[in-house]
Amino acid sequence: MKILSGIQPTGRFHWGNYFGAIRQYIELQGNEQSYYFIADLHALTTVREPNVLRQNVADSALDLLALGLKPDQATLFRQSDVPEVTELTWLLMTITQMHLLEKCHAYKDKKAKGLAADAGLFTYPVLMAADILIYDSNVVPVGLDQVQHIEVTRDLAQRFNSMYGDDCFVLPDAHVLDHSAKVPGTDGEKMSKSYNNTIPLFETPKKLKKIINKITTDSTPVEAPKNPDTCAVFNLYKLFATDEQLAALADRYRAGGMGYGEAKGALYDAAMEYFGPAFDLRADLEQRPDDVEDILIQGARTARAKAREVVERVRTACGLAAKP
Ligand code: TYM
Numbered sequence: 001m002k003i004l005s006g007i008q009p010t011g012r013f014h015w016g017n018y019f020g021a022i023r024q025y026i027e028l029q030g031n032e033q034s035y036y037f038i039a040d041l042h043a044l045t046t047v048r049e050p051n052v053l054r055q056n057v058a059d060s061a062l063d064l065l066a067l068g069l070k071p072d073q074a075t076l077f078r079q080s081d082v083p084e085v086t087e088l089t090w091l092l093m094t095i096t097q098m099h100l101l102e103k104c105h106a107y108k109d110k111k112a113k114g115l116a117a118d119a120g121l122f123t124y125p126v127l128m129a130a131d132i133l134i135y136d137s138n139v140v141p142v143g144l145d146q147v148q149h150i151e152v153t154r155d156l157a158q159r160f161n162s163m164y165g166d167d168c169f170v171l172p173d174a175h176v177l178d179h180s181a182k183v184p185g186t187d188g189e190k191m192s193k194s195y196n197n198t199i200p201l202f203e204t205p206k207k208l209k210k211i212i213n214k215i216t217t218d219s220t221p222v223e224a225p226k227n228p229d230t231c232a233v234f235n236l237y238k239l240f241a242t243d244e245q246l247a248a249l250a251d252r253y254r255a256g257g258m259g260y261g262e263a264k265g266a267l268y269d270a271a272m273e274y275f276g277p278a279f280d281l282r283a284d285l286e287q288r289p290d291d292v293e294d295i296l297i298q299g300a301r302t303a304r305a306k307a308r309e310v311v312e313r314v315r316t317a318c319g320l321a322a323k324p
Pocket of ligand 1: 004005008009016017018019020021022039042063127132133140142143144145146148160180181182184190191192
């Protein structure tokens with residue numbers, strides 16, 4: 001399997017990013033080809049302060065390594081360190097039908113709100129298609145919100161192949177986890193930076209407690225039985241707990257006599273235990289910024305060699321001269 005996925009450095013990673021995507025990156029590393037990149041070119045459509053972008057990229061690399069990406073099993077790199085991807089974006093753009101992009105949600109949502117979208121946002125899915133196709137990737141681990149983009153990628157690859165030859169592009173498939181394709185935020189809606197409902201991965205214990213305490217619950221009195229299935233706290237607890245722990249907490253809900261504070265306490269403890277080792281590893285990596293940069297540079301070298309090979313193949317297929 002040739003695995004590839006990307007994540008935008010647009011702010012701090014949250015539980016949705018981890019349980020929807022990053023956890024899959026870690027499970028799938030060590031495959032024939034496991035490429036993961038920090039999508040700084042995509043982030044340019046929203047982050048317009050150079051220092052903030054630089055810092056976000058550095059933090060993203062630290063986070064991914066601390067969470068368990070291993071440079072000897074996965075290739076980690078910055079998207080912009082492989083400039084061939086922008087060349088392939090153009091080649092794909094020449095065959096992209098407008099209607100395909102008009103229905104993509106990032107652009108559609110912005111337009112629905114009456115906001116002006118720039119061409120970068122509109123053509124964002126084409127850059128994403130290039131990200132995937134340029135490494136001959138066939139499996140793309142993502143959360144549910146990215147599945148539409150992978151369908152666009154398949155459409156573009158198929159169209160290009162039917163014009164220029166079936167061996168141009170490999171068709172990729174999205175890889176989505178059943179239980180965490182759409183992790184809920186503190187208000188029960190999809191966790192997302194744009195909804196202001198995220199729980200950051202690397203949060204101080206004090207702030208984490210505060211955020212968890214703010215998770216929206218209903219006003220069922222303490223003594224009354226409660227429904228775990230409709231409770232945002234319980235749904236988040238599912239991400240961490242074993243079947244037994246889950247059954248035990250569900251019983252507490254149904255029996256009555258348990259306040260939501262107790263469930264929030266259980267969630268906090270579970271999260272601290274789960275992410276504890278990553279905190280320690282991150283603190284250690286933070287002392288070694290040069291090592292982290294080396295990992296990114298080495299990763300880009302590996303990824304770029306593959307990207308060059310694919311771009312060369314595609315250039316030839318569509319009638320461009322081989323690169324001098
Ligand atoms: P981004 O940066 O918004 O999100 C990174 C990953 O996190 C997943 N995710 C979630 N999963 C479950 N529940 C949630 N609440 C949740 N929130 C976020 C996303 O689905 C994603 O997998 N366009 C991409 C970045 C990208 C990319 C690519 C991905 C650029 N090129 C090529 C795959 C392949 C994005 O904005 O993800």
